[in-house]
Amino acid sequence: MTDFHEAAKGGLTSAQLEEVLRQVGAERYHNRHPFHHQMTAGALTKGQMQAWALNRYCYQAVIPRKDATIIARAEDPAFRAEWRKRVEDHDGDDGWNGGIAKWLKLATGLGLHAEMVKGERFALPATRFAVGAYLSFCASRSLLEAVASSLTELFSPVIIGERVPAILAKYDYVTRDTLAYFEKRPEQASRDSNFALAYVLSHADTPERQQAAIDALVFKCDVLWAMLDALMHAYGEPGHIPPGAFQPEAR
Numbered sequence: 001m002t003d004f005h006e007a008a009k010g011g012l013t014s015a016q017l018e019e020v021l022r023q024v025g026a027e028r029y030h031n032r033h034p035f036h037h038q039m040t041a042g043a044l045t046k047g048q049m050q051a052w053a054l055n056r057y058c059y060q061a062v063i064p065r066k067d068a069t070i071i072a073r074a075e076d077p078a079f080r081a082e083w084r085k086r087v088e089d090h091d092g093d094d095g096w097n098g099g100i101a102k103w104l105k106l107a108t109g110l111g112l113h114a115e116m117v118k119g120e121r122f123a124l125p126a127t128r129f130a131v132g133a134y135l136s137f138c139a140s141r142s143l144l145e146a147v148a149s150s151l152t153e154l155f156s157p158v159i160i161g162e163r164v165p166a167i168l169a170k171y172d173y174v175t176r177d178t179l180a181y182f183e184k185r186p187e188q189a190s191r192d193s194n195f196a197l198a199y200v201l202s203h204a205d206t207p208e209r210q211q212a213a214i215d216a217l218v219f220k221c222d223v224l225w226a227m228l229d230a231l232m233h234a235y236g237e238p239g240h241i242p243p244g245a246f247q248p249e250a251r
């Protein structure tokens, strides 16, 4: 395991910075988490799949809000024009015909009620804290750090490519239609992360700024990791579901 704490000491070339950022993903992205491995092995119960979808809804719902925060902080109109595509992807043109609606469809396809998912009250406390930390990070840190924190999307096509075929093969109650959310994501994520990576490589022009960008990506990997840790703790065996959180009926 690399300690990325001083990875930019002495300064990196742009190619070296990209290499470090990709190394962060290789070591810390949530496709290395045991909950993801259980999912792709077909080992999760329906209740655990539901808990994943319900909790992950909170993440989906916050993404366009954090992107709107980033837009509000950007002074360059060309940057804003590019970044607003992200908000459009998630909100659609009326709020309910984009990615958030598709995630809701995924959750209802697994047997959950839409209103319960949308209300977010049954999500785990740790999910809400992790998602809130991501939103406030993007509101309070530098624009460079906020952009760098989105770079987990460099790696999301990989996890989606692992997840979708495995779910379709191993969970007979899940249909392709239920997983429609993921159809466009790899393409959108590549477009978005290429732009974000180019921004980070050109704006991280001192060792301090390079380190800040690396730390931001480490932070974001921690957000995603903490969400899966919380799911495993609550819904794994023996299970420690916090008071008030979703109680699966399905086994």
Ligand SMILES: O=C(O)c1cc(C(=O)O)c2c(n1)C(=O)C(=O)c1cc(C(=O)O)[nH]c1-2
Residues within 6 Å of the ligand: 063, 149, 150, 151, 152, 153, 155, 156, 159, 160, 185, 224
């Ligand atoms: O399926 C996944 O595991 C996964 C991961 C991530 C990510 O790496 O943050 C995103 C998404 N999906 C996703 O669908 C998405 O829209 C998204 C936006 C962002 C972001 O930080 O701006 N990450 C992600």
